[in-house]
Amino acid sequence: MKQQILVVGAGFGGLWSALSAARLLDKHDRNDVVITLLAPQAELRIRPRFYEPNVHAMFAPLDALFDSVGVRFVKGSAERIDEQARTVGYRDESGRQHELSYDRLVLATGSQLARPPVPGLEAHAFDVDQIESAARLENHLKSLKDRPYSLARNTVVVAGGGFTGIETATEMPARLREVLGEDQDIRVIVIDRAPQIGAALGDGIRPSIVEASDHLGIEWVLGTSVAAVDANGVTLSDGRHIESNTVIWTVGFRASPLTEQLTSVRDGLGRLHVDQNLKVAGQDNIFAAGDVAYAATDDLGNLAAMSCQHAIALGRHAGNNVAADLLGVQPIPYSQPKYVTCLDLGAWGAVFTEGWDRQLKLVKDEAKQLKTQINTIWIYPPAADRATALAAADPMIPVA
Incomplete structure (x- = not known):
């Protein structure tokens, strides 16, 4: 019977986890492991652009990409994680409940806007x-x-x-x-x-x-x-x-409430504490990527932010390491020491900084050109070509 890697979530963390796991399996010529991705839609929603107009077009279809790398897609919304039975319960679009089994799990269900009990x-x-x-x-x-x-x-x-x-x-x-x-x-x-x-x-x-x-x-x-x-x-x-x-x-974000179903340590935003390989603390078979991961980016005390900048690299490492864990090969510890900020400021332009101390590098039109490149090219998924997609999932590719 084939072993099962289950990735929950099709955001930046989930997508890149699935691609990176497929890359490592391909590298070791392993056909005895199935990668399944569970999400409500087979699309990457470009969340960093949702403040823009024409938001209905801010997504990228993933069906062809998944087919090209051999990732099985299951449409549904995850509702339950049973860490003892190694199953994830989900509800399909018609409301019926189902279960998926896993040998290794990557939880990448993202974050959501916090809605406090403010009247009205x-x-x-x-x-x-x-x-x-x-x-x-x-x-x-x-x-x-x-x-x-x-x-x-x-x-x-x-x-x-x-x-x-x-x-x-x-x-x-x-x-x-x-x-x-x-x-x-x-x-x-x-x-x-x-x-x-x-x-x-x-x-x-x-x-x-x-x-x-x-x-x-x-x-x-x-x-x-x-x-x-x-x-x-x-x-x-x-x-x-x-x-x-x-x-x-626009005030405040919290990690997916699915994190609360695991007997693991979480931070104040609900993110799961992970080790350097992104394995969830206290878990043998579960990894975390993207906004649900409380992960150190370096040895200086900096932590991954809830951003696609960090989610892409977290996904590449989590996918590689979940497959490495299953195959018994050496993992690649997560590290992302470079940090940048590119803030859109409307018709005025934008501002681009480098480092956690946000050293100013570009402003106005120059920064706006870079922001446009990031938003319309860099954060989109790779082409639905097997070699191209797998190469793009290498965890050693720097993400700025």
């Missing part, structure tokens, strides 16, 4: 976390033109001044004017509890965020947070109310 949040706020929710926001923005003018119609409130909040906010003036007209007086307001603009991104990148915000007319309300959302806007923790028909929540 579920009923009235939008987000850019998934294609479906980002498409809902896009349809809402397009519908604003059918409403009579009001301050609320022309105002967008973005809750959260982190990476996602900034990219969403700086894209919004152009998106609003495309719908409402270039002559419209629009407002985009970022609500952030931090005392400074872009506080989480550091001093090196802050001046660019400030300049872009001034250029685009984006307002920042600092030192406060959203206490409630209603049909007409938001109430802040300091009691102020801002009128808006469009409130976008």
Whole structure:
């Protein structure tokens, strides 16, 4: 009977895990191991682009790629992990429940937007976390033109001044004017509890965020947070109310709740502690990749962020090492010492930094060209050609 490697999740971590496992099996000429990938869709959803318009097109089909490398795809949503029986229970698109067995498992089910119990949040706020929710926001923005003018119609409130909040906010003036007209007086307001603009991104990148915000007319309300959302806007923790028909929540992410089903150590965001080979702490047969992995990137105390930059490399290493573990060959310890930041700042441009201390390297048009290259080429999957795909899955390829 053939042995089974099961990868759960078709995001960056899951896709590259499957490809890398296939690469190592091919390298050792092994045909006695089946790689199965379980996910709701056979597509890589390009989540870093969900703040952009035309979000319905932000995915790449994976069927042909999986066929080219011999990865079996199963369509369904994972619901249960039984680490003793080595099974994963899932529900198919018709709602029926099934099980898949594994000899080795890679959990790569990603992260999701945290939704705290803020009154009115579920009923009235939008987000850019998934294609479906980002498409809902896009349809809402397009519908604003059918409403009579009001301050609320022309105002967008973005809750959260982190990476996602900034990219969403700086894209919004152009998106609003495309719908409402270039002559419209629009407002985009970022609500952030931090005392400074872009506080989480550091001093090196802050001046660019400030300049872009001034250029685009984006307002920042600092030192406060959203206490409630209603049909007409938001109430802040300091009691102020801002009128808006469009409130976008971007605050906080948590690892997939499937991590809670394993008897393993997790961090405050629900990520599973892993060793240098990305095997989950306390588990003999389970590895983790992408946003569910609490992984050291170097020997200096830096940890992988919830980003495709880290998920791609984590996937390549997890896939290689899960196959290596099954075959009894030497694993490749995960290491990703190089860290970069490329932040889109709308029509102003972008900003690119290197290092964990975010040393400024490119700004405005130069950085925007690089960001466009990253978003439209670099993070997409390889061509559905066996040799090309397997070569691209080499864990020793540096990811910046």
